[in-house]
Amino acid sequence: MISDILSCPMPISNHKTIQLAHGAGGLLSMNLINEVFLPYFSNESLNRLDDFALLYSDNKKLAFTTDSYVVDPIFFPGGDIGELAIYGTVNDLSMSGGVPLWISVSFIIEEGFPIDDLKIIAQSMKRASDRSNVRIVTGDTKVVPRGACDKIFINTSGIAKVSQKYSISGYNIKAGDQIILSGTIADHGMAVMTSRNNLSFESEICSDLSPLNDLVQCILNICPEVHAFRDPTRGGIGVTLNEFARQSQVGIVIRDNKIPIHENVRGACEVLGIDPYFVANEGKLIAVVPNMYSEKVLDAMRDHPLGKDSAIIGEVVSNHPSTVVITTLLGVKQILDIPAGDQLPRIC
Amino acid sequence: MISDILSCPMPISNHKTIQLAHGAGGLLSMNLINEVFLPYFSNESLNRLDDFALLYSDNKKLAFTTDSYVVDPIFFPGGDIGELAIYGTVNDLSMSGGVPLWISVSFIIEEGFPIDDLKIIAQSMKRASDRSNVRIVTGDTKVVPRGACDKIFINTSGIAKVSQKYSISGYNIKAGDQIILSGTIADHGMAVMTSRNNLSFESEICSDLSPLNDLVQCILNICPEVHAFRDPTRGGIGVTLNEFARQSQVGIVIRDNKIPIHENVRGACEVLGIDPYFVANEGKLIAVVPNMYSEKVLDAMRDHPLGKDSAIIGEVVSNHPSTVVITTLLGVKQILDIPAGDQLPRIC
Secondary structure (H helix, E strand, O other), rough: HHHHHOOOOOOOOOEEOHHHHHHHHHHHHHHHHHHHHHHHOOOOOHHHOOOOOEEEEEEEEEEEEEEOOOOOEEEEEEEEEEHHHHHHHHHHOOOOHHHHHEEEEEEEEOOEHHHHHHHHHHHHHHHHHHHOOEEEEEEHHHHHEEEEEEEEEEEEEEEEEEEEOOOOOOOOOOOOEEEOOOOOOHHHHHHHHHHHHOOOOOOOOOOOOOOHHHHHHEEEEEEEOEEEOOOOOOOOHHHHHHHHHHHHHEEEEEEEHOOOOOOHHHHHHHHOOOHHOOOOOOOOOEEEEEEHHHHHHHHHHHOOOOOOOOOEEEEEEEEOOEEEEEEEEOOOOOOOOOOOOOOOOOOO | HHHHHHOOOOOOOOEEEOHHHHOOOHHHHHHHHHHHHHHHHOOOHHHHHOEEEEEEOOOOEEEEEEEOOOOOOEEEOOOEEEHHHHHHHHHHHOOOEOOOOOOOEEEEEEEOOEEHHHHHHHHHHHHHHHOOOOEEEEEEEEEEEOOOOEEEEEEEEEEEEEEOOOOOOOOOOOOEEEEEEOOOOOHHHHHHHHHHOOOOOOOOOOOOOOOHHHHHHHHHHHHOOOEEOOOOOOOOOHHHHHHHHHOOOOEEEEEEEOOOHHHHHHHHHHHHOOOHOOOOOOOOEEEEEOOOHHHHHHHHHHOOOOOOOEEEEEEEEEEEEEOOEEOOOOOOEEOOOOOOOOOOOOOO
């Protein structure tokens, strides 16, 4: 039932137990990080809350990242948990401007899980790592009794080499910068959700799951001065844009009619009352570039197979710092704020 | 009931579904790796099956490792899942001879988990990372609905810098080498097991959970030519010694009466019919060193707070390659083979 699908615990600010919304990438996730983790773990790298840590070692720069994948269902239109685990980490690393090289893989598997399914997942991971030119160099497998986990969870961590010449971070954004999105939004989240709940729409919604490392290098070849990259996964482009505005203390203005979205995805979102701005993508990036480079970067992105629907969706302004404003076709301006709650749990 | 505690699916070689024993570090774990993962993931780093991957980058050597922690219960005598997750990865990295520097932390948390418990775990992780001089630089949090995981699972991955002058690996062991164990065996596994099942013995069994990075550097200062290090966690010293014998195609002879073990741990193992050789440790290492260094290394280890019960427990021989033989006080020789099955699931 639709009402079941959309039910979520109403977030209040002072929970004593973990809520689904604490893992959704919205305000409650931020609260959890700020109130539980940062007081203990605080350090310069972690506090930046980029999707990767930059590590400096003997004048070399590395990016390091980690993600656990708990997607339900584990096989969905356009991919499976294995590919998602490889591309997800490749993409987080790529957002540093670096070249992803090495990946670790750690499985938590429920007793009774079919070995044939595990082989399919391993094969997907192999294909995904080959496609993104990374090597799976170390791993771990844990098995837990029936009922102690739901089928299979996969953690991947990864390391990229980053050129010294780049300085790419959510903190580097400046007024006047243009915001370029590499394609349609909400495909991954809506593919997982409709597949989980056996909802059928006119045409099947397919995840956009793809490795972004090559597109990133293609952009950097045109414009080494990219200010920020981010792949809008959990929380969608809405959370990413808000993070950018807060990290760099700038305002962001987005033009609603410029945001690419597939018709079937838009339709599914409308029917289900879901805001596509806050739905996960797994093969898209947002690049924030100086104005003078924006048209050249846009052309290069459109020439790339993973960027053919790229669009300049907005710009960075000096007024209303930390706030994202969206303008509709009719000129109405609305604040695009981060929701506290959880539209779609276990999407990645 | 004891019979419940010790029950485990009898392993046969041709399973269609994942068994608990596939995660136990014994023969079935090896089968899973060899038959499901290596056919797809095979590469030079991974195939070595050390506890870490060595990565070469611009004439620098890094070690990289990952582990997911699913221990039950999450709080046990001598530690909790948070400390375990930090020390476990610090120790795997240390076995490369390197200095652990950076750690990633990824949580999978069950909806409804008490935030106060999460704070205790975060505090433990902070204490453990301070004690081992590593920085938690990046992280991830996922929340899954009630029943989709058992309380909390933690993945840590880590990076160490390794000096070019060391060549430490299970493949470097030579006949004549001495085998030194840094202290008593089976403390961690028996602490978790007795605590999980509320078994009480005369004195409480306490986990040996500790960071081994300092002990490792102390040994390397005396003997830069260490041939192999390993921390005998899942599978205990029995699996570690067998891995060494197979990797270097050597024989290993162990003197049973030299193996340090606490009396209460020995007693608990006897009562429960558990072989302490195959029970996990979380603060012990085995060093394999050339004969000429062995007494000096032993002295240095005994001077270290985490090595005061160190003992030379055996030696490497050229006959019976790939086989570990144990000699009892009465001179009886037995082969110490890896069990297929699972004595103790969810110990780490």
